[in-house]
Amino acid sequence: MERVYLDYNATTPTKPEVIKVMTEALYEHGNPSSVHSFGRKARELVENSRDSVAELVGANATDIIFTSGGTESNNMAFAASGRRRLVLSAIEHPSILTAASQKYSDVTILPVSQDGLVSLNELSEAIGSDGSETLVSIMLANNETGVVEPIKELANVAHLKGALFHCDAVQGPGRIPIDIRNLHIDMLSISGHKFGGPKGIGALVISPQLQISPLIVGGGQERGWRGGTENISGIAGLGKAASLAILDLEEIDRIRELRDTLESRIETMCPEVNIFCSDVARLPNTSSLNMPGVQSDTQVITFDLAGIAISAGSACSSGKVEPSHVLNAMGAMPSISGCTIRVSMGWNSNINDIDRFTSVWKATFGGLSNKYRESVSKTS
Amino acid sequence: MSDNVHLDLGLEGPPRNHRVVVAMSGGVDSSVTAALIKEAGYEVIGITLQLYDNGTATGRPGSCCAGQDIHDARRVANQIQIPHYVLNYQDRFKEAVIDDFADSYLRGETPLPCVRCNERIKFSDLLTASKNLGAKVLATGHYARSSLGSLGPELHAAKDLSRDQSYFLFATQKNQLSYLRFPLGVFPKEFVREQAKRFNLPVAKKPDSQDICFVPDGNYAKVIEKLRPGAAQPGLIVDSTGKRLGMHKGTINYTIGQRRGLGISGKEPIYVTSIDPLKHLVYVGTREELMADQILIDDVSWLTNRNFDKDYLVKVRIRSTHKGTPANLSWNGHNSLIVKLHQPEFATSAGQACVIYDGTRVLGGGWISRMLRANSKILPSRMINRSNETEKIRNI
Numbered sequence: 001m002e003r004v005y006l007d008y009n010a011t012t013p014t015k016p017e018v019i020k021v022m023t024e025a026l027y028e029h030g031n032p033s034s035v036h037s038f039g040r041k042a043r044e045l046v047e048n049s050r051d052s053v054a055e056l057v058g059a060n061a062t063d064i065i066f067t068s069g070g071t072e073s074n075n076m077a078f079a080a081s082g083r084r085r086l087v088l089s090a091i092e093h094p095s096i097l098t099a100a101s102q103k104y105s106d107v108t109i110l111p112v113s114q115d116g117l118v119s120l121n122e123l124s125e126a127i128g129s130d131g132s133e134t135l136v137s138i139m140l141a142n143n144e145t146g147v148v149e150p151i152k153e154l155a156n157v158a159h160l161k162g163a164l165f166h167c168d169a170v171q172g173p174g175r176i177p178i179d180i181r182n183l184h185i186d187m188l189s190i191s192g193h194k195f196g197g198p199k200g201i202g203a204l205v206i207s208p209q210l211q212i213s214p215l216i217v218g219g220g221q222e223r224g225w226r227g228g229t230e231n232i233s234g235i236a237g238l239g240k241a242a243s244l245a246i247l248d249l250e251e252i253d254r255i256r257e258l259r260d261t262l263e264s265r266i267e268t269m270c271p272e273v274n275i276f277c278s279d280v281a282r283l284p285n286t287s288s289l290n291m292p293g294v295q296s297d298t299q300v301i302t303f304d305l306a307g308i309a310i311s312a313g314s315a316c317s318s319g320k321v322e323p324s325h326v327l328n329a330m331g332a333m334p335s336i337s338g339c340t341i342r343v344s345m346g347w348n349s350n351i352n353d354i355d356r357f358t359s360v361w362k363a364t365f366g367g368l369s370n371k372y373r374e375s376v377s378k379t380s
Numbered sequence: 381m382s383d384n385v386h387l388d389l390g391l392e393g394p395p396r397n398h399r400v401v402v403a404m405s406g407g408v409d410s411s412v413t414a415a416l417i418k419e420a421g422y423e424v425i426g427i428t429l430q431l432y433d434n435g436t437a438t439g440r441p442g443s444c445c446a447g448q449d450i451h452d453a454r455r456v457a458n459q460i461q462i463p464h465y466v467l468n469y470q471d472r473f474k475e476a477v478i479d480d481f482a483d484s485y486l487r488g489e490t491p492l493p494c495v496r497c498n499e500r501i502k503f504s505d506l507l508t509a510s511k512n513l514g515a516k517v518l519a520t521g522h523y524a525r526s527s528l529g530s531l532g533p534e535l536h537a538a539k540d541l542s543r544d545q546s547y548f549l550f551a552t553q554k555n556q557l558s559y560l561r562f563p564l565g566v567f568p569k570e571f572v573r574e575q576a577k578r579f580n581l582p583v584a585k586k587p588d589s590q591d592i593c594f595v596p597d598g599n600y601a602k603v604i605e606k607l608r609p610g611a612a613q614p615g616l617i618v619d620s621t622g623k624r625l626g627m628h629k630g631t632i633n634y635t636i637g638q639r640r641g642l643g644i645s646g647k648e649p650i651y652v653t654s655i656d657p658l659k660h661l662v663y664v665g666t667r668e669e670l671m672a673d674q675i676l677i678d679d680v681s682w683l684t685n686r687n688f689d690k691d692y693l694v695k696v697r698i699r700s701t702h703k704g705t706p707a708n709l710s711w712n713g714h715n716s717l718i719v720k721l722h723q724p725e726f727a728t729s730a731g732q733a734c735v736i737y738d739g740t741r742v743l744g745g746g747w748i749s750r751m752l753r754a755n756s757k758i759l760p761s762r763m764i765n766r767s768n769e770t771e772k773i774r775n776i
Binding site: 295297298301302304305321322 | 425463465466467468509512513
C-alpha cells in the first residue's frame, strides 16, 4: 500500500535538494569560529544560509538568529522583548501559549471571530493608551485552520501605541509571501521543517533596533545572541529550503487547486461537512474539515489504517488528540471541534493523493452522510 | 519455548481476514497479548487509553501528560510492528471513575475503581471505538477466560488462579463479553514472561503494576485531598460504645479492617470497624466486631439465569485478594441480593465488590452496601455502614 502524506502543517517532507546540501555540509567538519581554512569554509556555509533566510523574509542578514526551531524562536522573542505585558491571540501555537504564562505575569488573550480573525479594535483596547510596556504576539497563519491574520494592520495598531510586535510565522514560508519590512514587525519566528527543510533548525528574525538578551549563553556565537557551536548541516539545509520556498510561491496555485478540488469533492459527497475559515483569507494548502458525528480520532485512525496521514487538533507528544483550542476559540461547540480533521498539502502533493483521500472518505463516510440526512430529517 | 503458541480467537476463517483491537496498557500482559495475536496472523491494532494526567497524578507538574506506560505501549507496538494509537479518555475517566472513587471514599467506603473502569470505559467507550474501527473483537491482557456456552457467552476465572482477574470483570454484560477476548486466561504467569522474552519486548522485565493507576504511589488520602479539598478533617477515634480513644487526621486515611497507624494500644489487636465521614468519626474494635455473615449487595450484574433456589450453593469473593467462601443467595428486589455466608468473614467493606462463582464460572456480582455483623450479642440485628446509617452507628 503506497502511503499518502497530507499533514504538511505538522511537518513537510525534506526536499531532495536540501538533503543533498545537508549531506555535503556534514563533510565540512570545521568549526565556524575557527581561524583556519576548515573554519572559514564552515563559516561560509552559515553566512550564505543567513543570506537566503534573510531573502525569504525580506530582512537583512544581520537580523537573522539561527535557533533550534519555532519553539525556541518564540521563547527567545518572549525572553528578549524586555516588555512587562504580553498580548496574544487565543489561537496561538502551544509553544506561544505555554511560554506566555511562564514568562509573563500580565497576559491578555484576545478572542477571535467565528472565522478565526483577531480584531484590530480589540487589540487596540487590550493594549490601552500606553503600549510602551507591551509585547504583542500574533501568528501569521494558523496551523489548524490556515486562517491568515491581518498582520500588517495589527502591527500598525501595536506600533501606534508604542508596543512591540512579534509574529509566529512558521506556517508561512513557501505558502504566502512574507516581507518583514512591509509587515512592520519587530520579531518573526520561522522553522525549517515547515517548508521542506530539516527539523531542529529555525530562526528568529529581529529588527535591528532591538537589543535583546540571549536565552542560551556560551561562546558568543550568533553575535552573542545564541551560544553553542552552530548546527552547520541544519543551517545549510535551512538556507537551501529558504531559497526553494521562494520558488514554491510560483507554483502555489497548483497547491490551491488541489486543496479546492478536495474540498469541492467532499462537499458534493457530504453537504453537511463544514469547512472552517473558507470565507476568509487562509493558507492555500490547508483544509479544516468538520464531519458531523464522527470523532476526530476515529477519522485520523481510519485514514491512517488506509495509509493516509492527516491530523486532528494539536497532538501532544504522546500522540493523544486534545480538543482543539483553536476551534473552541472560534466558538465551535465541542461536538463540532471534536469531529474536525486537518488536511494539509505541499510541494510533493499531487492529484493522486487527493484521489486516494476522497475515495477513502467516500468508502468510510459516504454511508454516514445518508444516515445523517435521515436523522436530521426525522428530528426536524 | 521457541514454538509458536496456538491461539484461537474463535473467529471463522483465516486470521488475516480479521481486524482485532488490543487494549495495551504498556504492561507485560497486554503487550504479550498483542504479540501473540499478531503472531497468530490477525490484523492487530494497539490502542492505549490516556486516562489521566500523569503529571498531576505524580505531583510533578511539567512532566508529560502521558506516563511511562504509554511510551512503553508504543515501543512494544513498534517492536511487533502494529499500528498503535492513543485515545484521549481523560474527561470520561474523570467523570466515570475518579469522581466516583473520591465520592465513595468520602462515604467511608473502600472503592474499587478498576471495576468501574472496565465497566464504564474499556468495555463501553473503547469497545464502541473498536467496533467503529471495524475490529471483530477487542482483546485485553486480563487473566480470565470467556467461552461460548450453550446459553451464550460465559465468563470464567483464569486457569492460573493465583493470577485470576475475573473478580474485576464481574460487571461485564453478556453482549460485551461476546465481543471480548482474554487470550492470557489459559496460561500461567511464567508463560507470559517467557513469551515477552521470546518476542524480545522492551517490557519483558517491567514489574507488574500493584496500585490503582491514578494513585501510583498508593497514597489514596493525598489524591482524595486533592480531588476534594478539605476532605481531610481531623476527628475522634472511638470504640463501639462511643468512648474516645484518640484523634485522627481525617477519615480518608482509614479503611475498614485497618490495624496499623491507629496509635492506640490495647490488650488485643484493634481494627477500624466503621467510618462516619459526616461526623468525622473512626470507630475501632476487636477482630470479633468485624466479622459479618450476611452481606447485602446492590447494582447486581448477572451473567446467567436469574432463577435459582435458596439452596443453590455458590462461592463468593468479597475482595480482590479473597480466595472465596461458600454462600447462598436470595434476591432482595430486582437489583439487590442478600448473600448468606456459611462462615463469618473478616473486614467486609462497603464499596468493594462481592463476586459470585459457580466453580470457575462467574455468575455475576454486585456492590457491597451493608453487612450484618456475625456477633449478634454485640450488634443486635443492626445493619451498618454507608453515610445514611450514621445514626445507628452512633447508637452502638
